Amino acid sequence: MYAKSNGPEPDVKVGERLFYGLISTGEGSNSCVSCHTMHTADTMNWNPSAVEMAKVAAEMDLATFKEHLLTPSGAMREKVHVKYQLDDEQLFHLQGYLKELSETGAKDKPMSINQLLIFLLLGGLMTIALVDLIFTKKIPYKAIHVLIIIFGVSFQLKIVAHEMIDLGRSEGYMPDQPIKFSHKVHAGDNKIDCLYCHSNADEGKSAGLPSAGLCMNCHQVVRNGSHSGQFEIGKVVDAYENNKDIEWVRIHNLPDHVFFSHAQHVNVGQRDCQECHGDVENMHILKQENDLSMSWCLDCHKETNVNFKGNDYYKTFEALHKDLAEGVRDSIKAADIGANDCMKCHH
Structure with missing residues (x-):
């Protein structure tokens, strides 16, 4: 929880309702969560996540928060925030909710039915069929029991086989990155050569990652993203000015007992990056295209x-x-x- 003050305390529940649009934030305005989502999806959401935005809001006093929300700078935020109409009391409650969110983080995403639940359900059905077949004998048609058991065992064996085959593989892996970086924008739209950022691929085992300093070769000038506005590029600038590493999440990762050299394939073999990494220049969110x-x-x-x-x-x-x-x-x-x-x- 955020630190208590001597003044009145915000009503966090009211702030939460404002954030989710359950209380109007202005005629025709979008709810905050429609842009600043709690959980990521398979498609790129260019806006800061709810938790990222909450951490920024938590550092502001109420007057700065009001200015940031109702009279923002930057073309992206101006376009979206133009319809917001909140009074000081609503802003106070909304910021209170954001301060709490910045410390607690987003709740876990609700689980959906997956193969494990199907596996357990089939196991239950087979158990019932087996018990009825041997003991209770409520259903006179033994063929029904046999079909349930055969189907259940076959499906379970298929699930187990595929899980064993996929053990240690990460095809389709698409993790969140600390900065919303689009390969489509950089490699596709702007035609930046792969080796400009991954310069070690031509001569080393690993392709290498660009430093914030390399990013700043362009972003000294480009401070507004075509999709993301100032927020994401601001992280690059902050890392450069404060000599901090950008902690990118590795996507393509072979087991420790496997040796692979980018130089052998890129330099000697003259293979294109897309042969292993897929159609990268059309990916906003980079993912592992092949099972490796x-x-x-x-x-x-x-x-x-x-x-x-x-x-x-x-x-x-x-x-x-x-x-x-x-x-x-x-x-x-x-x-x-x-x-x-x-x-x-x-x-």
């Missing part, structure tokens, strides 16, 4: 042609160069030069 399983890598090595011509890295494969020249082979696959040898990745 061993079979996925091995299949790629079996199918991918190696460009021997003009690449000094492959000049030691004299026999293969001879086969190409004499027409014995029309192509060389990555697997042909040892890409699928166990020790290449597990040494």
Whole structure:
């Protein structure tokens, strides 16, 4: 809870109702939560989350909070906040709720029915069918019991098999990042080359992440995002000016027993980033496009042609160069030069 003062205390429940639009905040205005959501979704919400916005509001006095909300600077907020009409008492209660939210955080997102519940439900149905088949014998048709048991066991085995196969894989992983960064805006709309930000991909094991200083090469000038306004870019500026690291969340992560080199693939193999990472230039929210399983890598090595011509890295494969020249082979696959040898990745 936020610190108590000697004056009147805000009614947090009233503030919560104002935030959710259960009490009018002005004719034709949107509720706060319609923009500043409690929980993230699969699509990019360019506005600050409710908790982020609450932390900012908690640091303001009431007069600054009023100015920030009712007469905001910045084109994005001006457009949205223009219809807000709140008196000082409502603002006092709303800020009180935001102060509490900044400390407690958002409540956990309600759980939806998932495979675990289906698994348990089927287990219950099979148990009932088995008990009735052997003991109670209320239903005279044994075929019904057998069908329930066969279907239940089959479906459960399928779930278990898929969960075991997916163990350690993160296909579709799309975590929240500390800054709402869009690859579509940067790599797609603005045509920034991948290696400008991930400069180590050409020569190192890891692709590397850009420092705040590199970001500031553009954001010294660009201080308003085309979608996000000032808030997200302000985080970059703050990190740069205060010499803080931006704690990005890693998305593509192989097990510790697997060796992978970006340089081997990007520089030597001359592979495009999209082959592994998907259509990145059209992703607002970056996600893991492929499962990165061993079979996925091995299949790629079996199918991918190696460009021997003009690449000094492959000049030691004299026999293969001879086969190409004499027409014995029309192509060389990555697997042909040892890409699928166990020790290449597990040494």
